[in-house]
Amino acid sequence: xxHYNEKVDSRRMCPHCRAFIDKKDRVCPYCDYHMGPRAxxxxxxxxxxxxxxxxxxxxxxALLLINVALYxxxxxxxxxxxxxxxxxxxxxxxxxxxxxxxxxxxxxxEWWRLLTAGFLHGGLLHIFMNMYGFMDLxxxxxxxFGTARMVAIYTVSTVTGFLASFFFGGGxxxxxxAGIFGLIxxxxxxxxxxxxxxxxYLKTVYTRMxxxxxxxxxxxPVIDNWAHMGGLAGGFAxxxxxxxxxxxxxxxxxxxxxxxxxxxxxxxxxxxxxASRLYK
Numbered sequence: 001x002x003h004y005n006e007k008v009d010s011r012r013m014c015p016h017c018r019a020f021i022d023k024k025d026r027v028c029p030y031c032d033y034h035m036g037p038r039a040x041x042x043x044x045x046x047x048x049x050x051x052x053x054x055x056x057x058x059x060x061x062a063l064l065l066i067n068v069a070l071y072x073x074x075x076x077x078x079x080x081x082x083x084x085x086x087x088x089x090x091x092x093x094x095x096x097x098x099x100x101x102x103x104x105x106x107x108x109x110e111w112w113r114l115l116t117a118g119f120l121h122g123g124l125l126h127i128f129m130n131m132y133g134f135m136d137l138x139x140x141x142x143x144x145f146g147t148a149r150m151v152a153i154y155t156v157s158t159v160t161g162f163l164a165s166f167f168f169g170g171g172x173x174x175x176x177x178a179g180i181f182g183l184i185x186x187x188x189x190x191x192x193x194x195x196x197x198x199x200x201y202l203k204t205v206y207t208r209m210x211x212x213x214x215x216x217x218x219x220x221p222v223i224d225n226w227a228h229m230g231g232l233a234g235g236f237a238x239x240x241x242x243x244x245x246x247x248x249x250x251x252x253x254x255x256x257x258x259x260x261x262x263x264x265x266x267x268x269x270x271x272x273x274x275a276s277r278l279y280k
Contacts, residue, residue: 014030014031017031017196019031057138057139057142059138059142059147059150059151059154060142060150063134063138063176064134064135067119067121067130067134067176068127070120071120071121071124071127073098074090074095074098074120074121075087075090077097077098078090078091078094087124088123088125089123090121092172095120095172095174098116098120098274099112099113099116099117099120099270099274100113100116100117100120101114101162101165101166101172101173102171102172103170103172104171112270112273112274113162114162114163114166114270115155115159115162115266115267115270116271116273117158117162117173117174118174118175118176118178119176119271121174121175121176122174127176130177130180133180134176134183137183138150141153141183141186141187144187144190144245145242145244145245146244146245146256147260148245148256148257148259148260149238149242149245149256149260151263151264152238152260153238153239153242154183155179155264155266155267156235156263157178157179157181157183157185157230157238158179158182158231159234160230160231160234161179161181161182161227161228161230161232161234162227163230164226164231164233165178165224165226165227167226169224169225169227170224173227175224175227177228177231178224178227178230178231179231180231181210181213181227181229181235182232182238183235184206184209184232184235185231185233185236185239186236187202187203188203188210188236189235189236189239189240190202190203190239190244191204193240193243193244194244213228214229242256
């Protein structure tokens with residue numbers, strides 16, 4: 001057993017082809033990728049909140065908390081408006097007030113709803129199912145693509161999802177599933193970016209997941225399938241353009257960190273706009 005642990009500790013994973021190589025290798029012997037410092041050596045600090053949230057999953061944790069916080073806020077407002085079952089199911093008026101994708105208002109220029117709609121949910125089962133899937137999927141995408149790319153993928157796919165819903169779908173739509181389908185699209189893109197066995201396996205698994213999700217969306221009328229398909233396409237396109245995180249502080253990584261900051265600023269502006277409308 002001690003010999004086994006010693007052998008495992010002497011290896012690292014190539015960020016390009018995902019093969020296990022020796023920690024001392026500066027060039028991957030399988031794909032000739034020039035290695036940068038290990039991700040663990042780049043973490044400052046190693047974890048957030050005293051180790052409660054791993055640094056490599058910080059964005060996943062933050063997005064989950066925002067979704068839950070907004071659900072509680074909408075449930076309280078809905079309850080005060082007379083909805084006795086607000087904790088389980090929210091009324092449409094409250095969702096529109098908080099920033100649901102509502103075609104007439106977006107057509108009037110309220111663009112911020114394309115983002116805020118992705119943080120709202122129609123009921124307890126709705127948010128539970130979305131956040132249950134998001135916890136694992138978000139963490140996987142963040143590990144593979146890095147926090148910056150994951151934030152960019154999730155934000156853009158949320159917008160493309162609700163844009164598709166705006167142009168082709170119904171009148172009102174909410175839910176994190178547009179962004180979640182974007183993350184599924186990103187995992188499918190891994191198989192396009194890389195040809196190794198692991199990448200092809202991920203492509204097969206997540207393609208099947210996407211197909212199942214879209215089929216279910218056609219069977220259940222209340223599901224906004226246009227948001228799912230728009231998010232899937234947006235996530236795939238963003239992941240294909242960004243590639244996996246290099247983790248060597250390259251120009252490409254710095255560019256995507258800048259893009260992620262822009263996404264955070266725009267999302268923050270959308271949420272602040274939504275909050276300001278609540279007090280009018």
